[in-house]
Amino acid sequence: MSQANPRVLPGYRLSISFTLLYLSVLVIIPLGVCVVTATQLSWDQFRAAVWTERARAAYALTFGASLAAACISAVLGLLIAWVLVRYEFPGRRIVDALVDLPFALPTAVAGLVFSNLYVANGWLGRFLVPLGVEGAYSRLAVVLVLVFIGFPFVVRTLQPVLAALDGEAEEAAALLGASRWQTFRRVTFPTLLPGLLTGFALAFARGLGEYGSVVFVSGNMPFKTEIAAFLIVSRLEEGGPNSYREATAIATVLLCASFLMLVFINRLEARSRKWSG
Template structure:
């Protein structure tokens, strides 16, 4: 083989994936049709408003309160799901108990259950005369038609995202590491906090991001239990629907753009933390 051919082979190595150009082109075209073009249309529709009109829409009291409820409660719900989702995963992967497979299947119910059905079920359960709503009402805790009800609905629909993201990573985690830590004198809490959790941080952050994204965009399971009171329990997706029904399409797209940009920024931060934790774990 001549030196020229060696240089060419090094400069242009063959890919192990056949037809990369075709698959990459199809991928780019499909993502453009499904994601990029609709989002571009969303931004273009917003340009029908002047800058002052846009600011007036997104900074109105009703819109700001709806955004605070949607994003604030979504973050809280995702954090709660991350903590308790880890506990659920730990029980399902580290212990054998009767009905474990049944409980494992129950986790997927929010995936398969229609959102309207979930909303009706939660409202019936937590209504003032419901099975759980009545005793809670007796001690002064009102769930249905309050932000607390919205939070519970977000937790309900977000839990499977954390569990199914963390579960395979915990299953693949070598138990020898835990045994080695225990043999060196670490107690159960130290094993979890010093060995298990640092390894699972990237998966936990991914589950947090997925649960947050689902909660922010959730509509069907929330509107029934929320009560939809303006400035009290009205979520941003519902306000977008209301503006569309009023034929204020530009106002609706303005709210949607704010939600899109805010979600993208938060997810970008979470993905950055995830990559940082992965590099930190690899360094150790």
């Protein structure tokens, strides 16, 4: 009697068909249309649209702020996830619920709140601005709001990893004379690294595409605090004969750069899993 192939689960064809349909309709086709629209420009037109001095400044701020915010989110998210998993304290469930607040809160609301807090007469700005800390309408403001919307990705990625972490390895390291820092660096951190990189990638990708909160706190000053997403909107509002194609050209550059960065981070994550395994 022949055995059924254990690698083929019931409903496989229906499931894979639905998955491909979903990816095609909601992901591949819209992104493909964006790329095709951008290719309607000649090479000189494409380069003139995407490589102006203003566009380069917007790219630098977008990727630089997203990278800085993702690094801060990785550290902050690791600390918060560690506290929520390893310690019991009054109000722990409330703190855990507050981590998800940036997911539920409209990003425009976050931008309004941050801009009001850090202006010169705001609750925090009245103390920070005299010290030279400009938390509104500056590059620092962009990083702050990106950290606000990015750190929950790191926390939620690391929490199940920390919860499933085997405590016996840490105990064995302590019995062998390792300090707490040595145990964390050589035993715990290698296990957390793949999840930390995943959370970092999610926060970085989220920062690249953020618009609603940044548009309120950055001031949108060309060459200074203008992000690439706002530059796309500006191109659309100009209303020229090629404004839509030029906007999609800038969007295509962001799409390609984001894709390459995610591929690099995913390869790094795969290597870290191999090293930790």
